[in-house]
Amino acid sequence: MPSSVASDQVTLTVNGAPVVVPFAATVAVAMMIAGQACRTSVNGEPRGPLCGMGICFECRVTIDGKVHCRSCQVLCEQGMEVNTEK
């Protein structure tokens, strides 16, 4: 049982806290499950996915240290570290 659970779920961290998502979920999904904003606007407002298809750039996050990744276009991977952009 534990091995089959592991194969269709992925664990990553969002702002340092572990989050479990289904296999092939996008990072945008992980951010919503975690209840975290993707980034903060220049006026300090929280931002998250709007178009969900890589056009609007509202859902940018930092993934494994790389800034400005569109979370709706990246699939979650085991051990990935995702952070809200300030």
Added chain:
Amino acid sequence: MSKANYDVVVVGAGIVGAACADELAHRGLQVAVVDRDIVGSGATAAGMGHIVVMDDSDAQFALTRYSQQLWQELRPSLPEDVEYDQCGTIWVAADEEEMIEVRRKQDYYGKRRVPTEVLDAHALQSLEPNLRQNLAGGILVPEDGVLYPPCAARFLLSRAQKHGVKVRLDVSVARIGEGRVEFTDGSKMLAEVIVNAAGASAPELTPGLEIQKRKGHLVITDRYPGFVRHQLVELGYLKSAHSLTADSVAFNVQPRRTGQILIGSSRQYGAEHKAVDNFMLVRMLQRAQEYMPGLAQMSTVRTWTGFRAATPDKLPLIGQSTGDKTVFLATGHEGLGITTSLGTARLLADQITGRKSEIPVEPYLPSRTVKEHVHA
């Protein structure tokens, strides 16, 4: 005294026109500003907003330093959205030959009491760690700064409006002269003085002006806070900007308060179309990456062009037109209009109100370029 609607009508609501209207209104004149578009829609919105002291000539130094000090005086009144930031300029020297220019600049500025700090390679690297290795050094001018030009123009114009200045936007001027501003819709305004502050379009209203459009490109990146800390300009910029003919690019980047980075610059004569020229854009970005390799990894948000109003001697035209005594000029600022808008406004208002200026006005008088009229 006459049937004029206004003492002064300013044509052009860029930062120069806005500053002139503001200054004239503070001196008690009845002023109107007209523009065919919105406030700051021309070179004002296209430019970087670098408040910089320059020393290509003594006259250029006098006007830029005077203006920079006026910006510093104005600073406490500027609203947040003007984003004034006294980040300083670092002129970057690539090699020992350019370090000779660094020391010349230090001497020139020092004699005129502009603070500077000469940087060796190590000091440059610690101030701007994302510059490439093996640069020779540079010179920091700490009193230079940056601002967001469209909001600066809007602030100056709204302050002018509080002093009674009338603003008419979205109206095209067909012709000016003999105390009249005639619009394409057939209406007109009468004025004692008309100020042509139409930037690169000024020759359309005052034919014969020696002003050429000099096209520039800019790119703005996504937010990378702290990557660039000062306005950085290569000293080779001087060779590039001085050229009167060839197209040129130079490394010139600016940190914005949002963490975004403005990347310039390019200079082209004879390019009349607003479209982005990909060849120039690539050249410009390659030059920037030679100095800052990390720029290559960044996302850019927008690319655009604008037209500087360039004069043959690199100095603006400020004062009475040689052809029509009712027309005064405030144009030809090329890449320095944001900096020199405030100084221009003072010098222009001094001439209109008959007051002695704080710096000599002669180098900027329009009559300097049309000698036959002066001596006629």
